[in-house]
Amino acid sequence: MSSSLSKRAWKEKLTSEQYKIAREGGTERAFTGEYWDHDGNGVYRCVCCGAELFDSTTKYKSGSGWPSFWDVVDQGNVELHEDRSLGMRRVEVTCASCDAHLGHVFDDGPEPTGKRYCINSASLAFSERDNASSGHSADSSAASET
Numbered sequence: 001m002s003s004s005l006s007k008r009a010w011k012e013k014l015t016s017e018q019y020k021i022a023r024e025g026g027t028e029r030a031f032t033g034e035y036w037d038h039d040g041n042g043v044y045r046c047v048c049c050g051a052e053l054f055d056s057t058t059k060y061k062s063g064s065g066w067p068s069f070w071d072v073v074d075q076g077n078v079e080l081h082e083d084r085s086l087g088m089r090r091v092e093v094t095c096a097s098c099d100a101h102l103g104h105v106f107d108d109g110p111e112p113t114g115k116r117y118c119i120n121s122a123s124l125a126f127s128e129r130d131n132a133s134s135g136h137s138a139d140s141s142a143a144s145e146t
């Protein structure tokens with residue numbers, strides 16, 4: 001895997017907020033990130049390497065102030081690590097391709113998985129799904145010119 005960008009290269013590629021969170025394991029303040037209340041139709045990718053991590057169809061409103069998902073796009077795209085910092089036992093979620101810190105996963109999520117992936121907006125980059133290929137249009141489609 002090509003995850004061996006130097007510190008300096010990451011700093012050039014990312015904003016300082018993204019760097020602090022994705023590369024140094026920081027956490028953005030609740031209700032301040034770009035995506036906690038974001039409601040698009042598409043895929044959330046790793047801000048560092050572009051790997052597909054979470055799908056908007058598994059995003060839900062947890063009330064935590066961070067983007068929350070009950071599943072990942074592919075279990076192989078993330079890695080889980082036990083995190084005993086701050087006197088708590090939590091499970092850290094990182095990007096399997098580039099080691100970016102994403103957030104934590106908890107066992108109080110909704111069905112069908114019961115998982116709550118609590119992810120920093122700063123570690124994610126949203127890409128809109130191409131609706132042209134799906135048969136039906138979304139309720140707020142921009143097809144007014146036809």
Ligand SMILES: [Zn+2]
Binds near residue numbers: 047048095098099
């Ligand atoms: Zn990555």
